[in-house]
Amino acid sequence: MLSNPSQLILRNSELFESKNVLLLNFESDLLAKELLHSAKQVTALALDFNHYQQLASHESASLSVYFGHNLPVEAKFDAVILFYPKSKSLAPYLINLAGLHLKSGGELFVVGENKGGVRSIAKQLPDYFDSASKLDNARHCLLFGTELINTAPAIKLEDWVSQYTLSTPQGEITICNLVGVFSEKRLDEGTKLLLEHLPALHGKVLDFGCGAGIISAAMLKLQPTLDIDCVDINAMALASCRLTLAANGMTANVYPSDGIGQAQGVFDGIISNPPFHDGLQSTTNIAAQFVQDSAKKLKPSGKWRIVANRHLPYSELIAKQFKTVNVIAENNKYKVYSNS
Numbered sequence: 502m503l504s505n506p507s508q509l510i511l512r513n514s515e516l517f518e519s520k521n522v523l524l525l526n527f528e529s530d531l532l533a534k535e536l537l538h539s540a541k542q543v544t545a546l547a548l549d550f551n552h553y554q555q556l557a558s559h560e561s562a563s564l565s566v567y568f569g570h571n572l573p574v575e576a577k578f579d580a581v582i583l584f585y586p587k588s589k590s591l592a593p594y595l596i597n598l599a600g601l602h603l604k605s606g607g608e609l610f611v612v613g614e615n616k617g618g619v620r621s622i623a624k625q626l627p628d629y630f631d632s633a634s635k636l637d638n639a640r641h642c643l644l645f646g647t648e649l650i651n652t653a654p655a656i657k658l659e660d661w662v663s664q665y666t667l668s669t670p671q672g673e674i675t676i677c678n679l680v681g682v683f684s685e686k687r688l689d690e691g692t693k694l695l696l697e698h699l700p701a702l703h704g705k706v707l708d709f710g711c712g713a714g715i716i717s718a719a720m721l722k723l724q725p726t727l728d729i730d731c732v733d734i735n736a737m738a739l740a741s742c743r744l745t746l747a748a749n750g751m752t753a754n755v756y757p758s759d760g761i762g763q764a765q766g767v768f769d770g771i772i773s774n775p776p777f778h779d780g781l782q783s784t785t786n787i788a789a790q791f792v793q794d795s796a797k798k799l800k801p802s803g804k805w806r807i808v809a810n811r812h813l814p815y816s817e818l819i820a821k822q823f824k825t826v827n828v829i830a831e832n833n834k835y836k837v838y839s840n841s
């Protein structure tokens with residue numbers, strides 16, 4: 502089943518006839534494969550690891566699939582199809598990336614949900630693109646088109662980072678937060694409460710949904726010998742986390758995972774401010790799955806600690822997996838849950 506934006510692209514597939522096309526920030530479906538009925542060659546870059554995994558097994562001589570915050574090849578394309586991101590602040594970065602990978606005069610198509618911010622694309626286009634025109638409107642989505650008229654500037658990640666210093670109970674750390682990553686300008690209140698109640702840790706620790714790496718940097722500040730795995734589904738988050746660690750002279754294993762499915766090994770500690778959004782939708786499914794799976798990834802004496810919005814129904818889930826629920830701290834918005 503194709504997503505609504507993908508359906509809108511597919512009904513305009515004649516636009517991509519015999520072209521070498523880049524799909525940027527594609528969705529969780531097989532549009533890239535469908536497009537091969539008209540396009541000559543499709544390359545697809547996912548910023549979401551789940552979306553990458555959906556498509557990766559369909560790679561072929563005419564379909565290349567990548568995950569990351571940029572394309573690891575220097576290719577130029579006849580057309581780029583950009584899926585307007587859920588996080589509006591990521592849009593200018595993706596537009597720049599699209600410009601870099603277009604041939605001179607190449608076409609940019611931007612598709613997105615009516616409600617998602619794509620409406621204002623004309624105002625968001627930099628001067629290396631021509632003005633945008635609306636090409637289609639269906640399935641609650643809009644499709645715009647424009648052309649590259651000048652050379653797009655090279656991307657320096659530093660230009661897309663908010664860097665700030667944070668005082669934590671573990672000491673002062675520097676945070677590097679790329680556009681579109683959680684807690685872009687300031688520390689999340691839930692993360693703050695969790696940092697105030699971190700357990701004493703040792704050995705191998707998992708930071709699930711690491712975002713910009715705030716929790717890992719704080720843990721390493723206090724205990725530099727911890728062996729931390731930082732996982733996240735989002736490529737910009739993983740890039741941010743690497744920048745944060747480097748800015749503090751710290752090291753950890755940073756890699757993509759959808760849930761904790763790809764987390765490697767078993768852990769002496771699992772620490773998280775788990776997600777409660779999937780795209781624009783609020784959901785407890787990801788955190789519920791995480792609670793269930795993390796019980797299996799924790800050593801018998803391991804420490805497990807998460808923070809969650811106090812109105813979300815985690816107590817029962819946690820009790821089911823860990824036999825006991827300890828709320829070790831709370832305020833009017835959040836609770837910190839622990840297995841011991």
Ligand SMILES: C[S@@+](CC[C@H](N)C(=O)[O-])C[C@H]1O[C@@H](n2cnc3c(N)ncnc32)[C@H](O)[C@@H]1O
Binds near residue numbers: 684709734759776
């Ligand atoms: C609430 S934020 C916490 C970020 C960071 N740990 C902090 O405290 O600032 C949750 C993070 O989980 C990530 N995430 C969302 N869904 C995920 C999934 N299915 N698997 C792994 N990470 C996910 C998001 O990209 C986001 O960075």
